[in-house]
Amino acid sequence: SEQKVHDMVIAAMAENWDVIQQHIDRTLVMIGNIIEQGIEQGIFPPQDVTGAVLCIHAATASFAHPTLVAECMPQGPAALEAQARLVARFVITALRAGFTPDAALVAAALGPKPG
Numbered sequence: 001s002e003q004k005v006h007d008m009v010i011a012a013m014a015e016n017w018d019v020i021q022q023h024i025d026r027t028l029v030m031i032g033n034i035i036e037q038g039i040e041q042g043i044f045p046p047q048d049v050t051g052a053v054l055c056i057h058a059a060t061a062s063f064a065h066p067t068l069v070a071e072c073m074p075q076g077p078a079a080l081e082a083q084a085r086l087v088a089r090f091v092i093t094a095l096r097a098g099f100t101p102d103a104a105l106v107a108a109a110l111g112p113k114p115g
Contacts, residue, residue, distance in 0.1 A: 024057075027057075028053050028057055031053050031056055031057070032049050032050070032053045035047075035049050035052055035053065035095065036049055038095065043096075044095045044096060044098065045096075045097075045098035046098065047095070047098045047099045047100055048099060048100055048101055048103075048106065050106055050110075051099060051100070051101035051105075051106040051109075052094070052095060052099045052101075054106065054109045054110070055091075055094070055099070055101070056091050059087050059090070059091060060084075060087060060091075062083075063080075063083075063084050063087070
């Protein structure tokens with residue numbers, strides 16, 4: 001059943017968080033690369049790529065995290081897809097407008113540097 005698969009994924013995430021974090025880190029780098037390419041090609045104006053990546057990650061996390069996806073599923077897959085489309089349009093609109101967040105907020109969102 002879907003619940004069993006969900007439970008297995010949650011357990012695997014808890015036991016292998018380092019692998020999950022590596023996946024998240026690679027995903028954030030790819031999002032940053034896409035934004036940078038969009039800036040280079042004139043699709044997006046110059047902007048704070050790091051801040052934009054952090055915001056995109058926060059805005060889309062509910063579509064990637066199994067627990068959050070499961071919580072949205074009672075509304076049905078069509079509602080989840082509609083939510084994802086709304087967020088995608090919002091993100092693209094923000095990127096086209098040129099995102100310039102407060103530098104202090106970006107630094108706080110990144111958290112303390114290890115070491």
